[in-house]
Amino acid sequence: MRILIAEDDQVLADGLLRTLRAAGAAVDHVASGDEADAALMAHDSFDLLILDLGLPRLSGLEVLKRLRARGAKLPVLILTAADSVEDRVRGLDLGADDYMAKPFALAELEARVRALVRRGNGAASSLIQHGPLVYDQAGRVATIDGKMVELSARELSLLEVLLQRAGRLVSKEQLVERLCEWGDEVSNNAIEVYIHRLRKKIERGPIRIATVRGLGYCLEKIPHA
Numbered sequence: 001m002r003i004l005i006a007e008d009d010q011v012l013a014d015g016l017l018r019t020l021r022a023a024g025a026a027v028d029h030v031a032s033g034d035e036a037d038a039a040l041m042a043h044d045s046f047d048l049l050i051l052d053l054g055l056p057r058l059s060g061l062e063v064l065k066r067l068r069a070r071g072a073k074l075p076v077l078i079l080t081a082a083d084s085v086e087d088r089v090r091g092l093d094l095g096a097d098d099y100m101a102k103p104f105a106l107a108e109l110e111a112r113v114r115a116l117v118r119r120g121n122g123a124a125s126s127l128i129q130h131g132p133l134v135y136d137q138a139g140r141v142a143t144i145d146g147k148m149v150e151l152s153a154r155e156l157s158l159l160e161v162l163l164q165r166a167g168r169l170v171s172k173e174q175l176v177e178r179l180c181e182w183g184d185e186v187s188n189n190a191i192e193v194y195i196h197r198l199r200k201k202i203e204r205g206p207i208r209i210a211t212v213r214g215l216g217y218c219l220e221k222i223p224h225a
Contacts, residue, residue: 001025001117001160002045002178006036006063007052007079012102016050019106020113024140024153026181033058040067040074045177047117051096052079053087061090068095075116077109114138121164128163131206131221135163144204154179155198162209162219171216 003020007013008031020027028046030036033055040049040063049067053060064076078091078099088099097116100109114137118126126138132145140156142149151159161178162170172188195217199209206222 001047001157002181003027003048003050003113004036004039004043004046005029005050006031006033006055006060007050008032008055009052015106016109019110023110023113024157025113026157026179026184028182032056033060033063036060036063037066040072041070043177044072045174046074047120047178048113049074049076050079050113051076053084053091054081061087061094064091064094064096073120075120077112077116079104128160130163130166130219132204133163133202133207135159142202144202144207149201151198151201154194155201158194158198159202162217166219169212169216169218174216 001024003025005013005016005027007016007029010031013029013031017027017029028039030039034057036049036051036055037058040046051060051063055063060078064078067074067076076096078088078096080087080091080099080101088101091099097119098112100112114126118137126136128135128137133142135142137160142151142156142159157179158175161175172191175191176188195209195211203209208220208222210218210220212218
């Protein structure tokens with residue numbers, strides 16, 4: 001899961017970054033509306049935008065308006081002052097998916113983030129199943145035949161991306177975009193290492209990660225003979 005936070009309050013932004021990174025997300029941060037607009041135009045790999053309405057240089061509402069004018073369906077969670085009912089209504093009318101009034105509990109924000117990302121991926125439940133493999137996006141726990149699989153944070157994030165696209169090809173470049181924050185040094189070779197480690201832990205029975213040389217990877221179920 002990759003998230004963009006557009007928030008000019010550095011203390012709040014730091015709290016959001018810590019909370020969401022601890023939950024396994026790759027999170028990038030900008031502090032102004034023009035930076036948010038530029039980031040959204042340059043990258044299409046975000047799963048969610050957390051958008052403060054009171055941004056400098058370009059308002060959050062204008063960022064949202066431009067995003068939707070480009071046809072982007074990226075889920076947006078707006079953050080607003082508790083008394084700005086009119087702004088909340090305008091934000092929802094412009095295409096925001098949810099809002100939270102400041103101050104708010106970080107645990108509630110985490111839950112709303114998970115729900116919006118699931119909705120954006122077309123899933124109603126936090127559970128993703130692929131044969132005997134089940135991944136709980138809320139608890140970040142993977143099981144095979146009911147037994148927990150010990151995975152690192154990076155392996156869990158990689159598995160989540162592959163599960164969300166099960167049966168479809170995912171390129172190395174797409175994996176880097178989805179898993180890595182700005183400034184992260186993650187090469188294609190590093191992705192190969194993570195794939196190798198993940199394979200050793202989950203390739204049991206009918207599950208496999210197929211390599212399409214030069215193109216990427218695909219999570220498959222092996223048909224019974």
